[in-house]
Each structure stands twice: as C-alpha cells, then as structure tokens.
Amino acid sequence: MTSTTPFLPPLREVIAKHGLSASKALGQNFLFDEQLLDRIAAIPGSLEGEQVLEVGPGPGGLTRALLRAGAQVTAIEMDRRCLPALAEVEAAFPGKLKVIEGDAMKIAPATLFDGPYHIVANLPYNVGTALFTGWLSGENWPPQWRSLTLMFQEEVARRIVAGPNTSAYGRLAVLAQWRSTARLAMKVHRSAFTPPPKVMSAIVHVEPGQAPEGVSMRVLERVTEAAFGQRRKMLRQSLKGLPGALEALEGLGIDPQRRAETLTVAEFVSVARILTRP
Numbered sequence: 001m002t003s004t005t006p007f008l009p010p011l012r013e014v015i016a017k018h019g020l021s022a023s024k025a026l027g028q029n030f031l032f033d034e035q036l037l038d039r040i041a042a043i044p045g046s047l048e049g050e051q052v053l054e055v056g057p058g059p060g061g062l063t064r065a066l067l068r069a070g071a072q073v074t075a076i077e078m079d080r081r082c083l084p085a086l087a088e089v090e091a092a093f094p095g096k097l098k099v100i101e102g103d104a105m106k107i108a109p110a111t112l113f114d115g116p117y118h119i120v121a122n123l124p125y126n127v128g129t130a131l132f133t134g135w136l137s138g139e140n141w142p143p144q145w146r147s148l149t150l151m152f153q154e155e156v157a158r159r160i161v162a163g164p165n166t167s168a169y170g171r172l173a174v175l176a177q178w179r180s181t182a183r184l185a186m187k188v189h190r191s192a193f194t195p196p197p198k199v200m201s202a203i204v205h206v207e208p209g210q211a212p213e214g215v216s217m218r219v220l221e222r223v224t225e226a227a228f229g230q231r232r233k234m235l236r237q238s239l240k241g242l243p244g245a246l247e248a249l250e251g252l253g254i255d256p257q258r259r260a261e262t263l264t265v266a267e268f269v270s271v272a273r274i275l276t277r278p
C-alpha cells in the first residue's frame with residue numbers, strides 16, 4: 001500500500017490553501033502523517049470494497065487513507081470550510097467518497113447505508129463519547145455496523161477497555177463490553193496532531209459479539225447507573241432504590257457488601273437479566 005495519494009497535494013498544503021486554521025470549538029486536531037493514517041485505516045482489517053462511515057473528515061487525511069485501503073467512504077463533516085478540500089479528495093477517488101455536510105449527532109448512520117458498514121473516525125473530543133454510547137445503545141443486536149475504530153483521549157479509551165477492580169472501570173466499560181469486544185488498538189502521541197492536544201490519545205477497536213439472552217439494554221443501564229452513581233458505596237446501598245435488585249444479588253450469591261467496581265461485566269449482566277424478566 002502506498003502512503004501518498006496520486007493527484008493530491010500534501011495535507012499541510014491543503015490546510016494552507018483552504019485556510020483551515022484549527023477550530024477549538026469543533027475539536028479540530030488534524031493528522032498529517034500518511035503512514036500513521038494508513039496504520040489507523042488498517043486496524044479494522046481489509047476494507048477493500050467495504051462501506052465505511054467517517055465522522056469529521058476535516059481536510060481528509062484519514063479519508064484518503066480509507067480510500068487507499070479500498071473502502072467506499074461516506075463522511076459527515078460539520079465544518080463547511082473543509083468541503084472544498086474534501087471535493088478534491090472526491091475527485092481523486094471518483095465514485096468512492098460521499099461527503100455529507102452536517103452534525104453527526106443528528107444523523108443515524110443506519111439511514112445512510114443499506115448493508116453493513118464500519119465506522120472509523122478521529123472523533124471530535126467534545127462529541128466523541130456521546131456518539132460512541134449512541135452507537136452502542138440500540139436494543140437490536142448485532143447492529144448494522146461491523147466494527148468501530150475510534151480515536152479518543154487516552155483516558156477515555158482506558159475507561160472503555162477497563163476491567164473490574166480498576167479506577168477506570170465503570171458504566172462505559174460495561175456498555176462497551178457486555179455484548180462487544182473492545183480493545184485498545186493503538187496509542188497516538190499528542191505530537192502527531194496539529195495542533196497537539198493537551199493529552200495523549202488512543203484508538204479503540206470494537207466488534208459486536210453475541211448479545212446475552214434475556215437482557216434489556218435499558219435495564220442494564222439502570223443497574224450500572226445506580227451502581228456506579230455511588231461507586232464508593234456498597235451495592236446494598238447504591239442499588240436499594242432499584243426494585244428487585246437486592247433480591248437479585250441474593251439469588252445470584254453476590255455479596256451486597258461489595259462495591260460496583262468489583263462486579264464483572266458478566267455479573268452485571270446476570271443482575272440485569274433477573275430484573276428484565278416480565
């Protein structure tokens with residue numbers, strides 16, 4: 001795979017030509033290193049002929065890498081200043097890139113695709129977690145997306161892949177792991193971005209797994225919300241407002257003196273399964 005794109009100028013020239021000074025409000029930290037971008041585009045596995053949603057293409061660095069990898073890309077970008085640069089990418093890869101000007105928070109990806117698709121994005125940090133939790137939250141499983149490959153602040157990435165008995169473990173970890181596998185695929189140094197953000201970044205890769213039977217997503221959310229809402233308290237205190245929860249702990253042989261962060265994802269799922277029963 002080559003890491004330059006024929007007929008397209010280097011990304012730094014694109015930024016200068018189109019006056020794309022980075023907007024803090026839009027969470028703009030751009031990546032210019034095409035080899036790094038190719039490595040990111042390779043995380044989901046072969047994208048040859050695959051449909052990909054990219055959120056926030058900006059000047060199009062990751063977009064180019066996805067297209068070089070053979071993907072059919074649909075990209076949602078809110079900053080209209082980026083559209084002329086993206087039109088140049090579209091011209092270099094005829095019929096392979098569709099750019100939608102808009103707010104990804106208001107667009108359900110499933111409305112954009114007929115078949116399966118992957119989501120790959122260097123997300124704007126201000127909306128990254130909200131988008132991620134939205135994509136993971138449908139009652140229907142498996143979802144239409146086949147994988148998520150997403151850049152986060154490293155601290156958020158660690159919360160997504162965290163295991164029990166760690167301070168990073170919480171609602172986000174349970175949400176990301178109860179019917180998916182989530183792994184930290186790559187750490188990205190802050191100096192790789194222009195401008196460099198204050199903190200380090202990391203890419204998380206998520207693939208949907210088998211949904212445990214008889215468990216409602218909403219019920220699981222209520223359990224983890226109550227449990228981690230008072231994470232320093234024992235479960236008998238934090239879950240007492242949730243009808244049936246203490247009985248569920250007893251039935252499962254889970255000591256109510258334990259705290260939320262000691263429960264495995266499977267234990268949360270077992271509690272939610274009992275509370276899901278009609």
Ligand SMILES: C[S@@+](CC[C@H](N)C(=O)[O-])C[C@H]1O[C@@H](n2cnc3c(N)ncnc32)[C@H](O)[C@@H]1O
Nearest residue numbers: 026029030031056057058078079103104122124
């Ligand atoms: C961190 S930059 C990444 C840019 C580019 N993908 C890269 O890797 O260099 C985030 C991008 O998301 C865009 N953005 C911010 N909020 C958005 C939203 N709600 N919907 C769509 N795009 C958004 C920004 O304008 C910016 O281009």
